[in-house]
Amino acid sequence: MTAKDSSIVHELVTVSYNFSERIYEVSNGAVLETFPAGKENKLTAELAALAYNAPDLHSLVLRVAEKHPELKSRAVAAANMLLADGLLPPDPYDHPSTIARIQSVSDDDERYLVQWRDGYVCSCPDHQFGKAPNIPFSDGWERPICKHSLLVSLAKRSGRAFVEAV
Numbered sequence: 269m270t271a272k273d274s275s276i277v278h279e280l281v282t283v284s285y286n287f288s289e290r291i292y293e294v295s296n297g298a299v300l301e302t303f304p305a306g307k308e309n310k311l312t313a314e315l316a317a318l319a320y321n322a323p324d325l326h327s328l329v330l331r332v333a334e335k336h337p338e339l340k341s342r343a344v345a346a347a348n349m350l351l352a353d354g355l356l357p358p359d360p361y362d363h364p365s366t367i368a369r370i371q372s373v374s375d376d377d378e379r380y381l382v383q384w385r386d387g388y389v390c391s392c393p394d395h396q397f398g399k400a401p402n403i404p405f406s407d408g409w410e411r412p413i414c415k416h417s418l419l420v421s422l423a424k425r426s427g428r429a430f431v432e433a434v
Contacts, residue, residue, distance in 0.1 A: 281300065281321050285310075291303060292310055294320070296320070300316075322426075325350065328426060329346075329422070346418035346422055349370065349373060353371075354371040357430040365383040366383045367382055368381075368430070369381055370416040382420050387411045388420060390414050392416050395416070
């Protein structure tokens with residue numbers, strides 16, 4: 269038995285790191301693909317798992333990454349969050365411009381609000397404090413794009429619905 273950390277888990281295929289062999293394994297009980305250690309290879313492994321579990325999302329993520337390479341890791345994270353039921357409907361008490369709540373991956377008690385104000389605006393630190401990359405839009409303005417706003421966009425483009433909050 270090899271030591272592995274739990275990483276991204278999808279419906280059928282998982283990505284885990286095999287510490288003894290220093291590789292990422294994409295598996296569904298049996299190892300389907302392996303990738304050497306490294307940040308970019310982890311991202312490649314997550315994309316491979318996404319291709320098995322949600323080919324439509326995989327295709328959308330590749331399109332985002334091709335057009336805006338600086339969004340690749342955020343697009344993969346957004347797709348993983350979408351598959352993990354991280355997209356929640358707005359609360360009735362939220363501002364009327366709120367279109368979604370996104371469950372935080374790192375804090376079960378935290379949810380970020382995504383609003384539409386001539387573009388997506390998110391309450392997450394990446395969006396609020398300038399860590400998210402600014403992407404030019406057709407209106408000539410640049411807007412920050414975080415993984416939460418990407419999640420909403422991927423959900424809309426893939427036809428995935430909200431998960432009811434508990």
